[in-house]
Amino acid sequence: MHRMITDFPGQFAKGFDLALKTEIKTPVERVVLTGMGGSALAGDLINIGFAEDITTPLLISRNYTIPFPLDDKTLVIANSFSGNTEETLSAYAQAIESGAQVITMASGGKLLELAMKDGVQYIKTIKESPDFQPRMSSGYIFAILVALLIKAGHLPWVAERQVREMSDWLAITNTELPGKQLGESLLNTIPLIYVSDLYWPVARIAKIKLNENAKVPAFWSTFPELNHNEMVGFSNTRDNYRIVMLRDPNDDPRINRRMETTADVLRGQGIGLKATIWDMMGHSRLEKIFSTLMVMDWASYYLAMVMEIDPTPVKLVEDFKALMK
Secondary structure, eight states: OOOHHTTTHHHHHHHHHTTTTOOOOOOOSEEEEEEEEEEHHHHHHHHTTTTOOSSSOOOOOOOSSSSSSSSSSSEEEOOOOOOHHHHHHHHHHHHHHHEEEEEESSHHHHHHHHHHTOEEEEOOOOOOSSTTGGGGGHHHHHHHHHHHHHHTSSOOOOHHHHHHHHHHHHHHOOOOHHHHHHHHHHSSEEEEEEEEEEGHHHHHHHHHHHHHHHHHOOOOEEEEEGGTTTTGGGSSOOOOOOOOEEEEETTTTHHHHHHHHHHHHHHHHGGGEEEEEEOOOOOOOOOOOOOHHHHHHHHHHHHHHHHOSSOOHHHHHHHHHHHHO
């Protein structure tokens, strides 16, 4: 896991290389990403990272069926890192039957077999080691999606350069030390990740990393919504929560004031000393997104180390899949 996190910034350049040979018939009116878990996370990041530049937001489906219009002007990207995710296989079949343009992404498995059999374009994603985890592949997937959206005419060409510049900056930025300090502070707590509504996918992914790497329950919510409901839940609780507010210093000042005020209010409920406001690093939104995710990667890794557990496997997920079969 340490190696996977360290090597993460290098995924973006490799992702662009993987997408080089794909061809897309235009015009494309909508682009749909269908996938589960780590195979869908990068899609959410595309929508917030390029919110001002993307022509039509990427539609994301996490289910057996795709709930969006499908026709010959729709591009469906079916992504399953293992190639055997049952929900994605079902959605792939629906997309093929609808006549939509389809591109698959998989490291192997049934999805790759079907794409070859059906004559569908596929991108064989990289599984760098036998224990490489799908949740650690968002750099590859993000770059591939950027490349495909550029080819579909939904992102400007400059988007690729912006991602490459961000990944170069990320490679020389120290995210491990702050991540280690944050992770060790979460020992014996239930982490709650709070962000502004703009960064909701970052909070969701941070929560997932804590679940899967550190094997602890964790939850997330957003400002300003949480001030109207979730905050009230602390009126009587004395459970050992640790609130981590991930703050963009350049965000709406009213949101940042809410973070400070919320910490003060919760302090009055006896849990304020366990509230941390952590400022995102970087200048561009892409830098803030991915540096924060790397900090949370390290936080979940070092929390696992303190707890003396292996952060890599997800036995409960594999056991559940076996029962479903």
